[in-house]
Every structure is written in structure tokens, then in C-alpha cells.
Amino acid sequence: xxxxxxxxxxxxxxxxxxxxxxxxxxxxxxxxxxxxxxxxxxxxxxxxxxxxxxxxxxxxxxxxxxxxxxxxxxxxxxxxxxxxxxxxxxxxxxxxxxxxxxxxxxxxxxxxxxxxxxxxxxxxxxxxxxxxxxxxxxxxxxxxxxxxxxxxxxxxxxxxxxxxxxxxxxxxxxxxxxxxxxxxxxxxxxxxxxxxxxxxxxxxxxxxxxxxxxxxxxxxxxxxxxxxxxxxxxxxxxxxxxxxxxxxxxxxxxxxxxxxxxxxxxxxxxxxxxxxxxxxxxxxxxxxxxxxxxxxxxxxxxxxxxxxxxxxxxxxxxxxxxx
Numbered sequence: 001x002x003x004x005x006x007x008x009x010x011x012x013x014x015x016x017x018x019x020x021x022x023x024x025x026x027x028x029x030x031x032x033x034x035x036x037x038x039x040x041x042x043x044x045x046x047x048x049x050x051x052x053x054x055x056x057x058x059x060x061x062x063x064x065x066x067x068x069x070x071x072x073x074x075x076x077x078x079x080x081x082x083x084x085x086x087x088x089x090x091x092x093x094x095x096x097x098x099x100x101x102x103x104x105x106x107x108x109x110x111x112x113x114x115x116x117x118x119x120x121x122x123x124x125x126x127x128x129x130x131x132x133x134x135x136x137x138x139x140x141x142x143x144x145x146x147x148x149x150x151x152x153x154x155x156x157x158x159x160x161x162x163x164x165x166x167x168x169x170x171x172x173x174x175x176x177x178x179x180x181x182x183x184x185x186x187x188x189x190x191x192x193x194x195x196x197x198x199x200x201x202x203x204x205x206x207x208x209x210x211x212x213x214x215x216x217x218x219x220x221x222x223x224x225x226x227x228x229x230x231x232x233x234x235x236x237x238x239x240x241x242x243x244x245x246x247x248x249x250x251x252x253x254x255x256x257x258x259x260x261x262x263x264x265x266x267x268x269x270x271x272x273x274x275x276x277x278x279x280x281x282x283x284x285x286x287x288x289x290x291x292x293x294x295x296x297x298x299x300x301x302x303x304x305x306x307x308x309x310x311x312x313x314x315x316x317x318x319x320x321x322x323x
Contacts, residue, residue: 065090066089066090067087067088067089067090068087068088068090068093069085069086069087070086070087070088070093071085071086072085073085120155120158120191120195121155123151123155124151124152124154124155124156127151128150128151128152129150129151129152130150130151131148131149131150132148132149132150132151132153132154133148133149133154133184133187133188134146134147134148134149134184135147135183135184149184154184154187154188154191157188157276158188158191158192158195159192159195159279159283159286160275160276160277160278160279160280160283161188161189161192161275161276161279162192162193162195162196162198162279162284162286163278163279163280163282163283163284164270164275164276164278164279164282165192165196165198165223165279166196166282166284167278167279167282167284168223168246168247168268169246170196170198170222170223172196172197172198172287172289173197173198173199173293173294174198174199174222174223175198175199175201175219175220175221175222175297176189176193176198176199176200176201176221176222176223176224176225177201177202177203177215177216177219177221177223177224177225177226178190178200178201178202178203178224178225178226179202179203179205179212179224179225179226179227179230179234180225180226180227180229180230180251181227183227183251185225185251185272186225186251189225189249193296194289194295194314195286195287195288196284196286196287197287197288197289197293199294199295199296199297200295200296200297201215201219201221201296201297201299202296202298202299203215203216203224204299204307205230205233207299207300207301207307208301208307210238211299211307212233212234212239213238213239213240213241213242214241214306214307215299215307215309216239216241216242216244216245217240217241217244218306218307218309219297219299219309220244221244221245222244222245222246222247223245223246223247223248223249224245224247224248224249225249225250225251226248226249226250226251227250227251227252228250228251228252228253228254231248231250231254231258232258234248235258235261235262235265242265242267243265243266245265245267246267246268247267247268247269247270248262248267248268248269248270249269249270249271249272249275250269250270250271250272251272252271252272253271253272253273254269254271289314290314291313291314291315292313292314292315293313293314294311294312294313294314295312295313295314295316296312297309297310297311297312298310298312
């Protein structure tokens with residue numbers, strides 16, 4: 001989730017790093033900072049994001065300022081709560097930096113959303129060899145070293161996944177479910193939805209028994225990306241809505257038993273690599289959405305009854321990033 005507009009961030013300025021990476025000067029760079037709270041970019045110190053904490057004082061060391069106050073706090077009155085001061089990244093103290101002229105969609109539109117949809121391609125070009133998404137594989141319960149995908153590799157996977165979905169018949173506005181824990185495949189599937197005007201619907205089994213079954217039916221999901229250990233739950237007899245699915249894409253691969261079980265419901269099943277290859281064999285240009293198109297439907301438990309779906313447009317997260 002994008003950080004709150006009032007959240008404090010610490011972003012090293014160009015003068016505070018010894019790395020020869022590009023200085024943070026344009027809207028593409030700043031949007032990447034705000035839009036990437038889950039990952040650390042070790043090769044681009046100017047893009048690392050963390051909460052603003054004052055570093056310990058050392059003799060002869062001067063503290064650097066990374067955030068500035070742009071609005072004073074207000075004392076509550078007449079029953080209204082008090083509000084604390086508002087801080088911004090020091091690079092945006094006087095407003096959002098000018099938009100990079102390279103940042104335009106394939107349709108040439110200039111809107112708030114263009115900043116987000118173009119960031120993926122702009123970053124892939126500017127930082128193509130830099131590490132973007134990292135993960136660790138476990139062997140005998142022990143985590144191995146981090147493995148990484150670069151900006152260019154991630155962008156290529158986004159295009160391949162989006163193209164494969166279009167090849168299977170996903171149209172603009174189709175609902176795509178993603179079921180599993182955070183991982184690079186989760187992010188790639190979400191960005192493919194963003195780039196091809198598809199609606200991303202995260203699936204959660206933490207909302208109670210039957211929540212996934214309910215959301216698949218209620219959100220009218222057509223295709224679903226699923227983590228390997230969640231496939232069993234999705235194909236269980238208790239998940240009756242699985243019959244409406246047209247396709248299932250595993251984050252990794254599927255066993256023969258899982259493929260057989262899925263075929264009983266009349267759906268097509270794909271491993272992650274097979275799906276990427278399908279997109280590579282049938283490339284399709286991105287289809288950028290309009291700012292007020294639905295970006296995602298996020299289900300929450302609510303106070304009672306069945307999960308409640310919250311509609312967020314592409315305009316909404318971008319406006320938060322610009323705050």
C-alpha cells in the first residue's frame with residue numbers, strides 16, 4: 001500500500017551518497033520512491049525509502065535533513081481532534097518536480113495516471129541493470145542468499161504476463177485475482193493488470209472461512225494467479241465459485257494431480273514459465289487505463305457479515321503519491 005501522505009520518509013539526497021547513480025531530479029524518480037515501499041533498491045541509494053528517524057549523533061557529524069514541514073499542526077476545538085504537522089520529502093517541498101518529457105503513454109495522454117503507468121517503462125530504461133525485486137529460496141528450512149530481478153527483467157515479465165492474459169481473452173475491465181503471499185510474481189501480475197486495463201483483485205483467506213469462495217464469485221473474477229501452496233484451497237470442494245474461472249496461473253508450477261483437478265472444472269492451467277512464454281509468443285501492446293477506471297477491488301472483513309469490496313481508481317493511488 002502507498003504510504004500515508006503524512007508519513008515521514010528518509011531519502012538520501014545526491015550529495016549524501018558516494019554512488020555514481022543518477023541524481024533524483026525528476027517526477028519519474030520521485031514517483032518510484034513513493035510507489036515502492038516494499039522493496040529496497042541497493043544499487044540506487046537515491047531510491048531507498050524508510051521511516052524518518054534521526055541518526056545517532058556522532059562527534060563532528062552534522063545531521064542531514066530529508067523532510068521539511070509544509071503545514072503546521074492544528075489544535076482541535078469544538079469536539080474536533082487535533083491534527084499534527086505535515087511533512088514532505090525535501091525534494092518536493094515546493095511542489096511535485098516537473099514531469100519528465102519521456103513520461104507519456106502509448107496513447108500520448110497527459111494525466112495524473114500517466115506518471116504511474118510510464119514509471120515502469122522509464123525505470124526499465126534508466127535503471128535497466130539495477131536490482132528491483134529480490135527473494136530468497138529456502139532449503140531445509142534455511143533461507144539462502146537473495147536472488148534478484150532487474151528493472152528490465154521485471155518490465156519484460158510484465159509485458160509477457162499482460163500479453164498472455166490478452167491472448168486468453170482477458171478484455172479491458174476483466175477482473176484478475178491474485179492469491180498468495182508477497183513475492184515477485186505477485187508484483188508482476190499486479191503491474192500487468194495496471195498496464196493492460198485489467199482490474200486486480202487480491203484474494204485473502206485471512207478474512208474467515210469461505211472468504212476466497214465469496215470474493216471470486218462476488219468480484220466476478222475471470223483468471224487467477226495463485227501461489228503453489230494455495231492451489232489446494234482454491235480447488236477444494238468448498239470453493240464452489242472456482243467453476244466460473246477461465247484460467248489458473250501458478251506462481252511456480254503445478255503437480256499432475258492439481259492439473260487433473262483443475263481440468264474437472266473446465267479451466268486452463270499454466271505454470272509461471274509457460275505463461276511467460278505464451279506472452280512472449282503472442283506480444284500485445286499495453287493498454288493504459290484512464291485515470292477514473294477501476295484499478296483494484298480490495299476486500300476487507302467489515303464489522304459483520306461477508307467481506308466488503310472497496311473500489312479504488314487509478315487516480316486514487318496516484319493522488320496519494322503526489323501528496
